[in-house]
Amino acid sequence: MNMIIFRSAMIFCLLLSGSSLALGYQQHFIDEASFETLEEAHRNGPARLTELTGRMYVADPALDTYPAGTTYVYRSARMYTCLSAAFRMNTNILVYTDRELSGKEAALAYLKALGLIDIIDEAYGSVVLVTPIDKAKGFGAADQYAYLQLQSAMCNLGYSVQNRERGARYYADNTYFGGLTNRYLIGVDGGARFICDYVSNTLDYIGRVAGMLLVNPSMNEAMDVAATVPVYLVRGTDTAFSKFRAVNEAYAYEKTDNKTVFFNQQFPLRKVVVSKGGSDNLIHHVRDAYYSLFIKTMRVPVVKAGLFVAANEFSKYNYNQAPYALCARNAVLNGVTPDGIHVVEHHEDRFSGIRAKNGEYLKTWYEFLPREVLDGSAAKRSIPLILCNHGGGDDPVQAADETGWIALAGSERIALVAPRYASDTPGSSIFDGSPFDVNGRSLPALVEYMLDAYPALDPARVYATGYSMGGAATVEVVERAPWLFAAAVPMAAGTPWGIYAPTEEEAAAFARYDVPVMFTTSEFDLPGAIDQQEHILGEGYRECIQRFASFNEIDAFDFDFKSYPVVGFSADTIVNRILNDEYENTTWYLNNKEGTPMVAVNYTKLLPHGLYPEYGIVAWNFLKQYSRDLDDGKSIYKH
Numbered sequence: 001m002n003m004i005i006f007r008s009a010m011i012f013c014l015l016l017s018g019s020s021l022a023l024g025y026q027q028h029f030i031d032e033a034s035f036e037t038l039e040e041a042h043r044n045g046p047a048r049l050t051e052l053t054g055r056m057y058v059a060d061p062a063l064d065t066y067p068a069g070t071t072y073v074y075r076s077a078r079m080y081t082c083l084s085a086a087f088r089m090n091t092n093i094l095v096y097t098d099r100e101l102s103g104k105e106a107a108l109a110y111l112k113a114l115g116l117i118d119i120i121d122e123a124y125g126s127v128v129l130v131t132p133i134d135k136a137k138g139f140g141a142a143d144q145y146a147y148l149q150l151q152s153a154m155c156n157l158g159y160s161v162q163n164r165e166r167g168a169r170y171y172a173d174n175t176y177f178g179g180l181t182n183r184y185l186i187g188v189d190g191g192a193r194f195i196c197d198y199v200s201n202t203l204d205y206i207g208r209v210a211g212m213l214l215v216n217p218s219m220n221e222a223m224d225v226a227a228t229v230p231v232y233l234v235r236g237t238d239t240a241f242s243k244f245r246a247v248n249e250a251y252a253y254e255k256t257d258n259k260t261v262f263f264n265q266q267f268p269l270r271k272v273v274v275s276k277g278g279s280d281n282l283i284h285h286v287r288d289a290y291y292s293l294f295i296k297t298m299r300v301p302v303v304k305a306g307l308f309v310a311a312n313e314f315s316k317y318n319y320n321q322a323p324y325a326l327c328a329r330n331a332v333l334n335g336v337t338p339d340g341i342h343v344v345e346h347h348e349d350r351f352s353g354i355r356a357k358n359g360e361y362l363k364t365w366y367e368f369l370p371r372e373v374l375d376g377s378a379a380k381r382s383i384p385l386i387l388c389n390h391g392g393g394d395d396p397v398q399a400a401d402e403t404g405w406i407a408l409a410g411s412e413r414i415a416l417v418a419p420r421y422a423s424d425t426p427g428s429s430i431f432d433g434s435p436f437d438v439n440g441r442s443l444p445a446l447v448e449y450m451l452d453a454y455p456a457l458d459p460a461r462v463y464a465t466g467y468s469m470g471g472a473a474t475v476e477v478v479e480r481a482p483w484l485f486a487a488a489v490p491m492a493a494g495t496p497w498g499i500y501a502p503t504e505e506e507a508a509a510f511a512r513y514d515v516p517v518m519f520t521t522s523e524f525d526l527p528g529a530i531d532q533q534e535h536i537l538g539e540g541y542r543e544c545i546q547r548f549a550s551f552n553e554i555d556a557f558d559f560d561f562k563s564y565p566v567v568g569f570s571a572d573t574i575v576n577r578i579l580n581d582e583y584e585n586t587t588w589y590l591n592n593k594e595g596t597p598m599v600a601v602n603y604t605k606l607l608p609h610g611l612y613p614e615y616g617i618v619a620w621n622f623l624k625q626y627s628r629d630l631d632d633g634k635s636i637y638k639h
Contacts, residue, residue: 028078038071045176057172062153072107072129082175086395090179091125096191115283126177139194152314154178181298185212192217200225207323210299213289232273232289295331299324302612327613330407339410340371354442362442368416378456388418389466389473404616440480463623467491476500482513487626489619491520494528510551514635518600518622522607536561552598579614596637
């Protein structure tokens, strides 16, 4: 029964990545910017998206009764598309103000005066400008329900309803102007007070916000902030400051002439920025809050669905969970991150000689290269390279972002290469023979191309990782070309047909080449990695672990889950930690005869199957301990 459920879930996920690709792979919509009232956006979105994607869309009923005449939507050109999970990368900035605005022209002029149109055109996404329902009284309880409606629709990415006669109908608003991970609030005057008193005290609201700018905020002393949130304060009351400082435990500080930054020493994303300037120069505060705060934080929905979310008519919506995890972001702006990681998109026929049964081949990949690799200032063979494989339905850049690799590339000076290997054939999927069935040949060729193209990359420190379907691809590429990789971390590895097992000839290569491997999983992961009912490793992982134990000269063993819960074996070392002050994480290590850890299992309690930036940190802390001697092929361990 579990396997049937597993197959159904994976088939749906993987078909999602291939069934709507009649237009070919697109990371961005090819359309112009627009400015509409929310009513117009709600009405126009379905037809426009149907035209752009070929899917059928309907308006999200969450916004059918949204108060008219209160809200405006600016959409940038080239928002990220829904043809993969790329649209999770759209930036959403919600602006709450009680300033009197006489129609669309005045509303657009206000956003331009704040500098937000330039910002969102660079970032890709939307700015949503909200004014009070009752213009005379200002924001109140009715606006709080409207906030719920708007949040529910904007975060409901990929939601569809099924009709036997007409097929799937997708809700439009989330794709047309919504987003998920890069979601920020700006409150001005009465809008700042509304955010303090009606948004920040509710976990389901503030727990989805990655950062805020509040201008002249005040806060009811009876209120408390329900979740940690980075915030930039311009003026404001002592009560508002003390509430945000307390929830973030931001007691360390740094002062400059213009502002004081209070921060949590252990978790520096938790900060309260207090500007010494007044509120007469809003464009300066908007730019400073955006570039010094917003682009460094994101929220990733990894908590089990339904937890900590009040029952309401939108409870069954996608990503209706709270709080989203507050994590570090390394924003890609105009193709480069602030710390100099250049993201280069490739669409070419370099690997057209390696084809699947239906003729497809690896034609799209993204390179994440430190500036010193491109400008020649990095020493030869000084930069590690990581092959990052995305999961079913994911986008290569979005997957690298949400598993923490773009942030790590900046802080650790790592190069990444992220191939896209979903099907481009209309009505097709990877079951019909996409580049996925040639990973064992095309992905090693991609790695070799990277090493040839960029002399700064170190062939002794090439690593492989990937999540879900990408985790299975990681196992396959390592088993087919072990000499290329110094270590690997398959994450939540699984496919409906199991995880690749090498041929006798491929397995024989491990007599010369050891490859340290860490398998990661979580409590509510897919069955191939974890048996949720028995709370033990899944059958697919058990087979892989024993296989790699044999490859790495670790004594054979049988699994005994009664004696050793979860993993079923006696570990040489066990390390337990808390990830991001949120989730308990345990790693079990198996050593070879020389005492070197060569196989590991990493398990996170409470997390479902989904991307989490902490996984990248866990993986890098394992991978970076290993390199390969290029002369004799031996694995080198440096703890």
